[in-house]
Amino acid sequence: MSEDWDTQDSIIARREAEALIVDVDGFEGPLDLLLTLSRTQKVDLRRISVLDLAEQYLGFIERARSLRIELAADYLVMAAWLAFLKSRLLLPPDPTEEGPSGEELAAHLAWQLERLQAMRDVAARLMGRDQKGRDFFARGAPEALAVSRKTRFEASLIDLMRAYARLRTRDDFRPYAFDRSDIYPYEAALARLSALVPGASDWTSLQAWLPEGWRGVPARQRSAIASTFAATLELAKQGQIELRQSDTFAPLHLRRKSGQ
Amino acid sequence: MDKPVTPPQSLFPAPPMAEQERMIEAILFASAEPQTLAQISARLPAGCDAAEALVHLRTRYQGRGVTLGRVGDGWAFRTAPDLGWLMQTERVETRKLSRAAIETLAIIAYHQPATRAEIEEIRGVAVSRGTIDQLLEMDWIRLGRRRMTPGRPVTFVVTEEFLDHFGLESARDLPGLKELREAGLLDARAMPGAPAPEEDDEDDSPRSGQSELFED
Amino acid sequence: MDKPVTPPQSLFPAPPMAEQERMIEAILFASAEPQTLAQISARLPAGCDAAEALVHLRTRYQGRGVTLGRVGDGWAFRTAPDLGWLMQTERVETRKLSRAAIETLAIIAYHQPATRAEIEEIRGVAVSRGTIDQLLEMDWIRLGRRRMTPGRPVTFVVTEEFLDHFGLESARDLPGLKELREAGLLDARAMPGAPAPEEDDEDDSPRSGQSELFED
Numbered sequence: 001m002s003e004d005w006d007t008q009d010s011i012i013a014r015r016e017a018e019a020l021i022v023d024v025d026g027f028e029g030p031l032d033l034l035l036t037l038s039r040t041q042k043v044d045l046r047r048i049s050v051l052d053l054a055e056q057y058l059g060f061i062e063r064a065r066s067l068r069i070e071l072a073a074d075y076l077v078m079a080a081w082l083a084f085l086k087s088r089l090l091l092p093p094d095p096t097e098e099g100p101s102g103e104e105l106a107a108h109l110a111w112q113l114e115r116l117q118a119m120r121d122v123a124a125r126l127m128g129r130d131q132k133g134r135d136f137f138a139r140g141a142p143e144a145l146a147v148s149r150k151t152r153f154e155a156s157l158i159d160l161m162r163a164y165a166r167l168r169t170r171d172d173f174r175p176y177a178f179d180r181s182d183i184y185p186y187e188a189a190l191a192r193l194s195a196l197v198p199g200a201s202d203w204t205s206l207q208a209w210l211p212e213g214w215r216g217v218p219a220r221q222r223s224a225i226a227s228t229f230a231a232t233l234e235l236a237k238q239g240q241i242e243l244r245q246s247d248t249f250a251p252l253h254l255r256r257k258s259g260q
Numbered sequence: 261m262d263k264p265v266t267p268p269q270s271l272f273p274a275p276p277m278a279e280q281e282r283m284i285e286a287i288l289f290a291s292a293e294p295q296t297l298a299q300i301s302a303r304l305p306a307g308c309d310a311a312e313a314l315v316h317l318r319t320r321y322q323g324r325g326v327t328l329g330r331v332g333d334g335w336a337f338r339t340a341p342d343l344g345w346l347m348q349t350e351r352v353e354t355r356k357l358s359r360a361a362i363e364t365l366a367i368i369a370y371h372q373p374a375t376r377a378e379i380e381e382i383r384g385v386a387v388s389r390g391t392i393d394q395l396l397e398m399d400w401i402r403l404g405r406r407r408m409t410p411g412r413p414v415t416f417v418v419t420e421e422f423l424d425h426f427g428l429e430s431a432r433d434l435p436g437l438k439e440l441r442e443a444g445l446l447d448a449r450a451m452p453g454a455p456a457p458e459e460d461d462e463d464d465s466p467r468s469g470q471s472e473l474f475e476d
Numbered sequence: 477m478d479k480p481v482t483p484p485q486s487l488f489p490a491p492p493m494a495e496q497e498r499m500i501e502a503i504l505f506a507s508a509e510p511q512t513l514a515q516i517s518a519r520l521p522a523g524c525d526a527a528e529a530l531v532h533l534r535t536r537y538q539g540r541g542v543t544l545g546r547v548g549d550g551w552a553f554r555t556a557p558d559l560g561w562l563m564q565t566e567r568v569e570t571r572k573l574s575r576a577a578i579e580t581l582a583i584i585a586y587h588q589p590a591t592r593a594e595i596e597e598i599r600g601v602a603v604s605r606g607t608i609d610q611l612l613e614m615d616w617i618r619l620g621r622r623r624m625t626p627g628r629p630v631t632f633v634v635t636e637e638f639l640d641h642f643g644l645e646s647a648r649d650l651p652g653l654k655e656l657r658e659a660g661l662l663d664a665r666a667m668p669g670a671p672a673p674e675e676d677d678e679d680d681s682p683r684s685g686q687s688e689l690f691e692d
Contacts, residue, residue: 028360031384074385100452108451111444112384118436118445119382123366125435132425133352135344137506139337143290143555143563153614155573155581157642158397163575164582165656167598285541286559289505303562325501339502346499346519350506376658389658402643403651414651419643 020060024069030078033057035113045114050106051089054082085109182219184211189227190234197241203253206232274307281313281320288317294334294424330429332420341427355398361391365400369422369434370446373404373415378448392416400425490523497529497536510550576607581616585638585647589620589631608632616641 020036027033037056038048061079064071088102130136192211206228207215214224232254235241244253274280283304288295301310314335318328326337339347357365360383367382368374379387395401400422404415418431428434440446490496499520504511517526530551534544542553555563573581580603583595595603611617616638620631634647644650 028383029385104452108449111449112382114443115382115445116384118440118443119363119366119370122370122434122436122440123362126366126369126426127357127362129426129428129435130341130344131354132338132427133350133354136341136427137339137344137347137350137502138292139289140350140506140508141552142292153573153577153610154570155578157402157644158393159573159578160582160585160642161651161656163578164586164650165653167579167582168653282539282541282556283559283562286555286562287541289542289553290555290563323498325498325503326505337505339506340498343499343502346503347506349519350508376655403645403649405645406649412648414649414655 024064024071030057030075031112031116033060033075034078034109035116038113045110045117048110048113050109051086053109054086054089057082058086182217182223184214184220184224184227186227186230189224189231193228193231193235194240197235197256200241200254200256203244203255206252206254209254272305272307274309275305277309277313277316280304280308280310281317283308284310284313284317288328288335288337291336294331294336294420296333297335300335329427331424332430334420334424336424338427355394357394358391360388361394364391365395365418365422368395368401368416369418369431370437370440372417372431373407374417375407375413375415377413488521488523490525491521493525493529493532496520496524496526497533499524500526500529500533504544504551504553507552510547510552512550516551574607576604577610580607581611581634581638584611584617584632585634585650588633588647589623590633591623591629591631593629595632 020033024033027036034053034057037060038045038053040056041048041052043049058079061071061075085102085105089106093101132138188211193209196209206225209228209232210221210224214220229252232241232243232252236243236254240257241254242257245251275283284300287300287303297310297314300314301308304310314328321328321337325340325343327340328335328337363383364379364387367379371378371382376387376392392401395416398421399419401416402419404417406412407415422428423430431437491499500516503516503519513526513530516530517524520526530544537544537553541556541559543556544551545554547554576599579599580595583598584590587594587598592603592608608617611632614637615635617632618635620633622628623631638644639646
């Protein structure tokens with residue numbers, strides 16, 4: 001059937017159709033292609049023959065296939081739908097069959113094309129308007145005579161959404177890294193211990209020197225013990241404290257060095 | 261002579277209208293961004309009628325090299341468009357928008373609030389990555405309310421910056437909007453036989469989009 | 477009638493004086509810097525008398541809210557000196573919100589009401605007191621209802637001010653992860669060999685802070 005149609009087709013139209021195939025990457029989807037094909041009918045979009053258009057489209061797909069041009073799936077879906085539409089339009093309506101008539105479907109397609117064309121037209125009109133920064137301008141030197149200085153923190157919605165996206169996908173690809181939340185830094189331990197040592201005249205277990213909130217939870221306690229222990233070594237080295245351990249793995253005790 | 265109405269709580273009479281006009285002129289000249297009536301009023305002394313003063317000011321600048329215009333809820337001075345050719349030095353090269361981005365923008369503007377699915381249905385093709393992103397980043401579109409349909413999709417609407425950029429007082433002034441609406445091209449028409457478009461269960465957000473602007 | 481003097485080299489007569497005034501008005505309005513007479517003249521069509529037009533323009537703005545004045549060698553519009561007080565609130569320094577703050581804010585917006593512990597779980601690091609204070613002070617978050625769990629921790633929710641700033645109608649309008657990914661806002665470039673990002677919704681937070689790696 002499409003061959004008959006091919007031979008009847010004028011050479012010019014065939015050339016145009018072939019140019020379309022070569023340019024298939026230039027189309028933004030099947031509707032765009034249909035809209036381009038519809039222009040060859042040289043009538044108002046409202047009076048377009050959807051049947052002819054379906055033929056043209058199917059012919060296009062046919063030729064693209066014969067030229068072994070890969071078409072994206074949505075072009076093929078549209079072809080299948082148009083073939084279905086064509087059969088509905090050509091065959092007398094089956095009274096037992098439910099669903100919309102071929103005419104209704106065709107009208108909807110024509111409307112979709114008209115709508116797409118309309119959106120393109122208004123998009124062009126929009127871009128053709130005078131634009132800020134090109135045709136008209138805002139004040140070039142906005143004044144800000146300051147008396148009160150206030151810091152305003154700025155963040156855009158994009159920043160917010162990106163921050164969230166980053167957080168929620170971080171686990172997918174974050175390289176292994178130490179997490180710092182349960183780390184009690186050595187500097188903090190040293191500062192804390194140095195401040196407390198003058199009051200430590202009696203032997204006290206190292207455990208008792210751990211800061212509030214770092215006891216009990218194993219991960220935190222471990223870190224606190226390590227850094228506090230390192231701090232005791234430093235203070236002992238400086239001669240500020242004495243350390244005592246009765247046995248291997250026995251609790252470590254410390255006190256202020258006598259005479260300090 | 262009609263005196264400006266002074267609210268009873270103010271101890272001082274409002275400045276004369278000519279003075280109010282001067283103040284607004286100063287405020288709007290000083291700012292590159294449109295200022296809303298509320299923002300202007302907040303900076304004026306008590307008892308001022310910014311709305312009236314703006315009308316006077318706008319008339320005063322008619323036909324001048326700089327004109328006073330409305331941008332959504334705001335007001336701003338802008339140079340007259342016919343003098344744009346004088347401003348080569350100030351011209352900012354904007355990023356060239358792809359055809360897809362321009363069409364997507366137009367669809368959002370004319371159909372707002374529009375969901376991604378609606379944009380795709382109209383263009384007949386998927387919205388490519390980065391298109392929405394780019395328009396958001398340019399501050400030409402923003403998120404609207406979620407559609408109260410299954411899946412509660414996000415919607416997009418155009419911003420004041422969009423209106424300002426294209427010199428539009430409001431989204432109603434989009435070129436050709438009325439004709440499109442009258443031609444039924446802004447209707448939400450489903451494919452015959454397909455399930456009808458889901459109605460929002462919130463009565464105050466009809467699916468008709470822009471067309472509702474014209475409903476009286 | 478005195479015609480503007482046209483230099484012999486120009487084929488076209490100079491624009492009328494009123495038009496020259498308009499042009500200079502637009503140029504000075506849009507310029508970021510004061511413009512010298514020579515700079516203005518260079519931008520005007522041949523045959524214009526910028527010096528004379530400036531005199532006219534200056535007279536026109538006398539007593540207005542903005543005045544045309546000399547600044548160094550150049551000419552510029554400036555707020556009338558007596559209205560300087562109107563500009564007082566104008567000076568605002570803008571600084572980018574810190575990464576910690578924007579992340580905390582994002583978590584509250586997406587998960588509200590959110591407790592401090594929940595924020596820390598998602599971020600994987602402790603939230604400093606200052607970050608929360610800053611967001612509270614900016615009026616972007618506020619205290620929500622206490623969580624009915626042991627310790628009855630306080631929760632945080634976003635404010636109207638937040639919605640206003642980010643141009644949102646409600647926090648529920650924020651796109652979910654899936655939508656972010658579809659909009660190209662979320663780069664799904666996974667590390668080689670890493671599993672593909674799961675298609676989860678914002679509600680089912682896996683709450684998998686790295687801290688649990690250290691749990692016994």
